[in-house]
Amino acid sequence: MFYRDSYTVIDCPKLVSNVHHLHEHVQKDLMAVVKADAYGCGYKEISLALHDLDYVRVFAVATLKEAVKLRMAGVSKDILILGAIVKEKEELILASQHDISLTVFSLEYAREIISCLEGRKVKVHVKIDTGMHRIGIMDKEEYQQVIALLEENNFEIAGVFTHFATADDNEKEYLKQRDTFYEIIGDAPYQYIHCENSAAMMYQKDDQSNLARLGIAMYGVDPAGQESDELKQIVSLYTRITMVKQIQAGDYVGYGYTYQAKESEYIATLPIGYADGIIRKNQGRYVYINGKYYQIVGRVCMDQMMVRVDETIQVGDKVEIFGDHISLARMAKELDTIPYEIMCLISKRVERVYK
Numbered sequence: 001m002f003y004r005d006s007y008t009v010i011d012c013p014k015l016v017s018n019v020h021h022l023h024e025h026v027q028k029d030l031m032a033v034v035k036a037d038a039y040g041c042g043y044k045e046i047s048l049a050l051h052d053l054d055y056v057r058v059f060a061v062a063t064l065k066e067a068v069k070l071r072m073a074g075v076s077k078d079i080l081i082l083g084a085i086v087k088e089k090e091e092l093i094l095a096s097q098h099d100i101s102l103t104v105f106s107l108e109y110a111r112e113i114i115s116c117l118e119g120r121k122v123k124v125h126v127k128i129d130t131g132m133h134r135i136g137i138m139d140k141e142e143y144q145q146v147i148a149l150l151e152e153n154n155f156e157i158a159g160v161f162t163h164f165a166t167a168d169d170n171e172k173e174y175l176k177q178r179d180t181f182y183e184i185i186g187d188a189p190y191q192y193i194h195c196e197n198s199a200a201m202m203y204q205k206d207d208q209s210n211l212a213r214l215g216i217a218m219y220g221v222d223p224a225g226q227e228s229d230e231l232k233q234i235v236s237l238y239t240r241i242t243m244v245k246q247i248q249a250g251d252y253v254g255y256g257y258t259y260q261a262k263e264s265e266y267i268a269t270l271p272i273g274y275a276d277g278i279i280r281k282n283q284g285r286y287v288y289i290n291g292k293y294y295q296i297v298g299r300v301c302m303d304q305m306m307v308r309v310d311e312t313i314q315v316g317d318k319v320e321i322f323g324d325h326i327s328l329a330r331m332a333k334e335l336d337t338i339p340y341e342i343m344c345l346i347s348k349r350v351e352r353v354y355k
Contacts (some may be wrong), residue, residue, distance in 0.1 A: 005240035006272040007351035009323075010041050012049040014232040018220050019050060021230070026201050026212050029055050031194060033215040034070070035062035035082065040343045041219060041235055044073040045354050051075060058101075058192065060213060064091055067100045078158070080125055084135060087112045096122045101158055103127045105135040110146050114153050124150060125159035125192065128184050130177040132165040140184045159192030159211070160185050168199035168224040182208060199223040202230075221339045227329050235343060236323030237350070241289075241315050242304075243269040253306050254298020258283070267297070268309045270319055275302045277345035278321065285334050288320040289313055 023030055038046035043061075047070060050056045058078040061067045064085045071079060080101040085091055092113055095102055101123040104110050113122075126146060129136025137143045150157055162181045167174045181195050193209045198217035200206065203224070216223050220233035246266055253259045253267055270287075272278055280300045286293040287307055297308045307319070322331050328339035335342070 004271055004351060006276055007238055007353050008346055009236045009353045011234045011355045013355060014220055014234040015049055018218055018231050022201055022214060022217055023055050029057045029211050031058040031060050031211055031213045032056050032218060033060045033213055035060060035066060036344050039219055039340065040346045042352055043070060047075050064095060068098055071098045087116055089116045092116050093120060096120045101125055104146060106137060107142050107145050110149050121155055123156045123158045125161055126157060128162040128181055130162045130180040132163055143184050157190050159190050159194060160188050161194040164197060164200055167197060168203045174204050178206060216340055221328050225329055225332055225338055227327060233328060237321040239270045239272045239319045241268045241317045241319060242271050244313060244315055256299055258299055259297040266309045266311060268307045268313055270305050270307060273301045273303045273305055275347060276350050277347050281335055288325040289317055
């Protein structure tokens with residue numbers, strides 16, 4: 001049951017189509033990145049839609065809570081937490097109990113989790129820093145120390161990986177990062193060697209790794225933020241008009257009187273606002289209604305916003321915020337941001353509809 005007329009549609013067939021296409025392109029197994037509630041698309045639905053694809057071998061999240069929820073939702077394949085987790089005994093035991101792989105990114109962190117686990121074992125992936133300077137091991141000496149320590153304590157080292165700071169717009173820097181990765185890990189004998197993110201999958205080539213991490217491209221968005229004929233955007237956002245009124249020249253619209261009508265105009269009110277993820281910076285942009293584009297006027301409110309329309313628009317008409325006629329790439333450029341941020345901002349009170 002819908003309790004509001006604002007909803008996002010998630011197209012699972014398009015999701016599977018994107019994943020098939022990218023698998024054919026890289027010709028290697030995939031890790032599906034479903035952190036942050038699958039970029040706002042719903043971790044459970046997205047993961048289960050991909051779970052039976054043989055070449056989707058691993059699901060990746062950002063936190064222990066996300067990993068446990070994924071396991072409880074029915075995901076039986078490998079799950080990797082890409083970031084750090086709290087170094088507390090209870091959390092580490094929970095990861096061990098649910099067969100969740102942890103990221104080890106420094107010698108200090110390796111020592112701490114070994115101490116907390118007190119003989120219990122977890123699977124780990126070792127993270128290399130090749131220039132992102134977020135988390136990760138920066139040199140071969142520390143890498144070898146970490147590997148030796150983990151092996152001494154009978155940890156299962158399931159993989160080794162890095163994350164490229166740039167892969168879509170600077171081939172020289174990409175190659176430098178890639179070469180640094182392989183120089184540090186040498187002939188790593190582990191099950192998973194992964195360094196390709198969506199951008200590297202689409203714009204570069206790597207024959208040495210055996211697993212690729214599929215993130216934003218899986219959701220049908222080009223990682224460079226460009227319009228794409230290659231991918232199918234899986235997420236759209238809609239609402240419906242709740243009121244239409246006619247105002248006169250000189251009348252103002254919204255908080256702070258930031259918009260003033262120059263003539264007699266029709267103003268439509270939509271039940272969606274910044275509490276739903278439509279930030280105030282959207283003022284001045286356009287939405288799509290009945291085959292035409294109409295401008296957002298006045299400040300976006302917490303729960304509602306206003307659009308300048310014409311006499312053809314009626315209460316109940318469907319409004320596209322982004323979708324087939326307004327891509328996430330276009331919206332991101334107009335807001336001076338990235339599609340990831342727009343997707344992740346859509347709040348939980350916006351209904352999700354799955355095809």
